[in-house]
Amino acid sequence: MNVLVTDPIADAGLDVLREAGYEVETGYELEGDDLLEAISDAHGLIVRSGTEVTAEVFEAAEELVIVGRAGIGVDNIDIDAATDEGVIVANAPEGNVRAAAEHTVAMAFAVARSIPQAHARLKSGEWAKSDYLGAELNGKTLGVVGLGRVGQEVAKKLDSLGMDIVAYDPYISEERAERIGAELVEFDACLERADFLTIHTPLTPETEGLIGEAEMELLEGSYVINVGRGGIIDEDALAAAAEEGIVAGAALDVFTEEPLPEGSPLLAHDEIVVTPHLGASTEAAQENVATSTAEQVVAALEGEPVANALNAPSIDESAFPRLEPYINIAETAGKVAAQLLDGRIERVEVTYEGDIADEDVDFVTASALKGVFEPLEWQVNAVNAPQIAEDRGVDVTESKTRQAEDFQSLVSVAVGNGDHEISVDGTLFAGDDPRIVRIDGYRVDAIPHGKMVVTRNTDEPGVIGLIGTVMGEHGVNIAGMFNAREAIGGEALTVYNVDTEIPDAAREQLESDERIIEVRYITLNGQ
Template sequence: MTTPKVLISDKMSPKAAEIFRERGIQVDEKTGLGKDELIAIIGEYDGLAIRSSTRPDADIMDAATNLKVIGRAGIGTDNIDKDAASARGIVVMNTPFGNSITTAEHAIAMMFALARQLPEADASTQAGKWEKSKFMGVELTGKTLGLIGAGNIGSIVADRARGLKMKVVAFDPFLTEDRAVEIGAEKVDLDGLLSRADFITLHTPLTDQTRGILGRENLERTKKGVRIINCARGGLIDEAALKDLLESGHIAGAALDVFGEEPAKENSLFGTPGFVATPHLGASTTEAQVNVAIQVAEQMADYLLTGAVTNALNTPSVSAEEAPRLKPYMTLATKLGLLAGQLAHRGIKRVSIEAEGALAELNMKPVTAAVLAGMLRPISDTVNMVNAPFMARERDIDVAEVRHDKEGDYASLLRLTVETSDGVRSVAGTLFGDNAPRLVELFGIRMEAELDGPMLYIENEDKPGFIGAVGSTLGQAGINIGTFNLGRRAGGSDAVMLVAVDDEVNADVMATIKTLDGVKNVKALTF
């Protein structure tokens, strides 16, 4: 195995490089590179570790011919073209928990700053004034905090707010009633939050759905005197509308750590009464910087060395504990997918992936990705587990996963049913004693076969002498047979044959086999 090589292209804790080297991975630290400089060298690397400065786009990824993983030390991945990464089979990881506490604490600090007008009071006092009556604050106790986004950071803010004796309401489309109870919040819709909250804090990523979630219309529907905090992402708030409502007094205060355009060296909000700003400090503590550097290095090293996938944004996560158990099933899934893909006559419309027995208890997402990677390989030699689901969506292939708790004839079974323009066909396989993948059913016909190397698939009428005719044809062509794998529906009816051969069968031999009496279909396969 070639030693993986990683580039760290943004400044981060030296702990990251230490971890890579301890794990036997080569690492270069080259920060501040321009786009052209990065393009010139990125082809050397298997991994790219970044923060927010490096912006891997499609051009960079086109040059990254060996790149397997991009690791973002932090939460936000707006600087990464994730569609381009997925299309090229590059895993994109982040570290969503390394700076959660730090960011949550910053939101709480901004809340106190607004409630007690701390920045203005500090500036006034240090200017030699003593304006006690000018800085009349409000208590947090008993006030209602509205969370827009109740994920990891939002839930930490909720916990801290309850410690301050605040009431917490939360809007999050993915928040369940049980989870709301667990974090001590009341689940509400956005209208309910806007009308009730004394303080609003945002903890959501920037997506097409969340962009401008606090636009002018929603800001105008907030409770008069509300105070708003954003330590999440720029672009969630209409900054011009926020300025107007601060100046009108409808909004009592706003504290932003993030802006629509950064670095925000100029902004219309600067100098507005009641406005507090910090330069994207949410994750800026010593502890957080070390934590995210350690996490991104560990995650990338695990992936490059063992295949374990943690906190990936464009492929199913597989823990280091799961990886050994899943590996043989994923090999089976790839082979079954490859078999179905090579035998599909025309466009695939629908795929059903069914798991029985022990397999049904495991993480099915990586298995599904492996099936799709195998199935699509005949039409793309660049497909892998990362980009296979992306390619399936591009081709409008409907993919379904089905789990069966029952155990059938085998301790575990994986069945792949493919619907094409020519009808529906299925293949099924299992693992034998030494975790060896084995085909056990082909198009409803029971048969046992190893799927390995070059093979011939033959559909034929079940007639005496047919096996001998195939063997003679291959023998005359100097092609040695490894195994004959046979199956039929009933005596004298349709039969199928999988023949493992030592060498690929050329077109002339294929043409000869097609002329044999009873042959319905012949196809050369490769595994």
């Protein structure tokens, strides 16, 4: 397998890929048709902000498993297109958190004390001591828009320096905000109360131009800092507010257009401090994001959950050993249930019983959906399976209960339509031995492997013998058999592990016997 890297990353990240046995191709100038050609056989792609990963790129990348963004922002990646194509998109949100937070703090001090302006004048021979009367941060109010990882780190650092913290973030709880010393308030209140405002939201259609002319009026006398994403602040409105003295100053590291054009109004005002997108530009941060991104690419290519996947469920590294066996069980149960159901799938219910109910099972549920849709879709995985369910109008529910009658942990996948429903339950025996233990309520002890035949028949002498005889006549070898029944003389269900597919003629011969209700062939490997 090979990984294409189209933006420069630290050598440590490339080393992770090579040490894992992957071929690494770098192409830092690729664009247009050259990019489409290079990506056509790539299994992994690593980018920063310089490469536009569009729907066209995903369509050309038939082998692509994952796109890793060596950094936080992913507005250069079409995540919807990635999801449609079943490609994981992952970023490295932790690697440059400290660097971005420290640069934010540095920018706050720089603009408050006019450090760059005083430095420039002193270097040019002026001793302009009396021209700069700075503002102290101690005792002032910091407004934080976006209390994510970087926002929280900034809040902690400036709280420890004596600032009062107010924050606007509709996606964080009051309890979490309080733990880091911040008071959650509404957006306008955050701007009105802030002596210093720092912005740490992603760039989305909702946040583009979030801080405009009207917001500048709310920020009268304040300092505005943005080390997050360009485009969130209306730069013309900010320049006008600085010109008119509405805001005391601003410090920006990111811009709507980068590099910042020579004619930008931001460059005309001493009160606006600018740096060329240095937030993550520390040696430690670059190495951290490179290795983190590379490790996630390796995980994806080896079929393991990806820690920071943005369009697929992820699993905490410490929980993965406990959940890994149930990922396969859920997928297998989904495959069996889907192939047993006669008709269109309209609903899927995944139920967790026992110890597993205490875990974060989003990835396990996605794997169950993968199993359900794999017999129907040629390209389905845990990334696009939830989207396939939504597109098909399939109702998906998940439930948990700590109660488990017979097993320490049990995963049940039920598929149904308006007519009927089939459920398949799976668990682990002896710690790591996967078993199918119920099919449609019948207690079995089936080993899920390769090819299987499931029969329903009346519980009468000679029926199992007939099934074995007919299979033998058609060259189908039975490797294992697991039988269950409702009651003596009632209906029975039997699971056979077989070495080859059962021919249609054999099925028809068996179903012509009035004692046999149905015969279903199931494959777990797509053949």
